[in-house]
Amino acid sequence: MAESQNIEWKESWRDEYLKWICGFANAQGGKIYIGTNDDGTVTGLQDSKKLMEDIPNKVRDILGIIVDVNLLCEDGKNYIEICVSPHTYPVNYKGEYHYRSGSTKQLLRGQALNQFLLKKTGITWDSVPVQGITVQELRNDSFDIFREQAVKSRRMDEPDIQVGNEQLLDNLNLLNEGLLTRAAVLMFHHNPEKWIPGAYVKIAYFQSESDILYQDEVHGSLLSQADRVVDLIYTKYLKGIISYQNITRVETYPYPKEAIREAILNAIAHKNYATLVPIQIRVYDDKLMIANDCVFPEDWTVDDLMGPHKSRPYNPLVANTFFRSGFIEAWGRGIQKIKDSCISAGNDIPEYHVKKEDIMVTFWGVHEITPQITPQTPQLTPQLNEIDSRIIKVIQLKPSISQRKIAEKIDVSYDTVRYHMENMRKQGIIIRKGNGRSGKWIVL
Numbered sequence: 001m002a003e004s005q006n007i008e009w010k011e012s013w014r015d016e017y018l019k020w021i022c023g024f025a026n027a028q029g030g031k032i033y034i035g036t037n038d039d040g041t042v043t044g045l046q047d048s049k050k051l052m053e054d055i056p057n058k059v060r061d062i063l064g065i066i067v068d069v070n071l072l073c074e075d076g077k078n079y080i081e082i083c084v085s086p087h088t089y090p091v092n093y094k095g096e097y098h099y100r101s102g103s104t105k106q107l108l109r110g111q112a113l114n115q116f117l118l119k120k121t122g123i124t125w126d127s128v129p130v131q132g133i134t135v136q137e138l139r140n141d142s143f144d145i146f147r148e149q150a151v152k153s154r155r156m157d158e159p160d161i162q163v164g165n166e167q168l169l170d171n172l173n174l175l176n177e178g179l180l181t182r183a184a185v186l187m188f189h190h191n192p193e194k195w196i197p198g199a200y201v202k203i204a205y206f207q208s209e210s211d212i213l214y215q216d217e218v219h220g221s222l223l224s225q226a227d228r229v230v231d232l233i234y235t236k237y238l239k240g241i242i243s244y245q246n247i248t249r250v251e252t253y254p255y256p257k258e259a260i261r262e263a264i265l266n267a268i269a270h271k272n273y274a275t276l277v278p279i280q281i282r283v284y285d286d287k288l289m290i291a292n293d294c295v296f297p298e299d300w301t302v303d304d305l306m307g308p309h310k311s312r313p314y315n316p317l318v319a320n321t322f323f324r325s326g327f328i329e330a331w332g333r334g335i336q337k338i339k340d341s342c343i344s345a346g347n348d349i350p351e352y353h354v355k356k357e358d359i360m361v362t363f364w365g366v367h368e369i370t371p372q373i374t375p376q377t378p379q380l381t382p383q384l385n386e387i388d389s390r391i392i393k394v395i396q397l398k399p400s401i402s403q404r405k406i407a408e409k410i411d412v413s414y415d416t417v418r419y420h421m422e423n424m425r426k427q428g429i430i431i432r433k434g435n436g437r438s439g440k441w442i443v444l
Contacts, residue, residue, distance in 0.1 A: 006028060027099055063093060202280050203237065275293040
């Protein structure tokens with residue numbers, strides 16, 4: 001049997017193996033066998049009786065925990081089994097915190113150590129109190145935003161909203177023994193970066209991967225950032241196509257605003273602010289990417305994220321404040337809402353790339369939309385059959401779509417789509433501009 005998350009084989013005892021016991025205790029527990037080779041074959045121990053006394057004492061004195069140490073025998077050879085239970089509190093080896101991950105032992109440092117200690121002690125990062133700041137230093141306009149939105153959402157009782165700022169923070173559990181928590185500073189201070197650097201959003205327009213045309217930064221309380229970021233994207237970074245339905249002016253954008261707003265709110269609410277890195281939004285001609293550092297649940301996969309799941313926020317106080325204000329849901333429905341908005345608008349479902357400590361979502365946009373022509377405008381267009389008309393409708397919604405995707409959407413064969421589109425090209429009804437993913441269909 002090979003070594004695994006819960007099993008370690010050792011031929012002889014060394015005191016440094018106390019680190020392995022520490023790692024098992026801090027993770028899921030496990031067993032260490034002394035007197036076996038790497039594949040679990042028993043090789044035996046000469047000093048097994050002495051070790052039966054020494055190992056429990058050293059574990060107790062150095063690690064401060066109790067383990068079961070059993071003497072086993074196979075083919076006349078003695079070996080030792082050390083059974084380590086998972087511990088609810090952090091276990092250290094001479095001030096070092098070790099952790100079992102897979103079949104290896106890791107020495108926790110930096111942010112990994114901070115996250116581990118917070119998790120083991122039951123304290124969340126955003127509930128830690130901040131010294132040297134008072135309620136009076138918080139931004140009144142952020143409280144105004146919260147109260148206005150909370151009244152609309154009806155997720156708090158009116159008497160709990162219409163109270164003083166300090167009492168409101170207490171009602172939201174944003175005070176810790178009278179001190180402001182990190183969540184309170186993030187949500188309501190006009191400059192949270194004084195205490196938490198990186199608590200802002202960067203936006204840039206990329207002409208290519210290496211060429212940035214222009215960029216902006218959005219600072220301030222998290223409550224004020226959300227809508228300012230969305231407004232900036234739609235007023236400066238995206239071009240809306242103007243059309244008219246009778247006398248009503250209609251502006252159509254490459255991405256549904258509901259989906260982009262939900263994704264930005266999710267990034268702001270669930271970001272790992274301990275990394276001190278801002279949320280980054282990259283806008284291209286045909287896509288929009290939102291990236292932020294986060295702590296992804298250890299037992300989740302991308303499929304879990306994309307499917308129905310319960311809400312497990314890394315910043316529960318921040319998430320609860322956003323929820324009470326009506327900005328986000330608390331049922332893990334954010335991604336489903338994003339998918340539904342994109343499907344309704346004719347966009348592809350966004351792509352999620354998840355790593356251990358960061359996540360990126362990519363929206364593919366209908367970056368050029370043929371405006372609708374009012375009924376009063378005469379059209380001199382060649383006669384189109386039913387399949388031609390269906391193809392035209394699809395490429396008007398998404399000029400960059402491939403012929404295979406068109407075939408899927410209108411439920412005909414790929415060869416049929418190629419035949420009809422080639423005929424329309426010959427008749428001058430459509431043309432193809434550009435190649436590959438950057439290419440697009442244009443209806444003449």
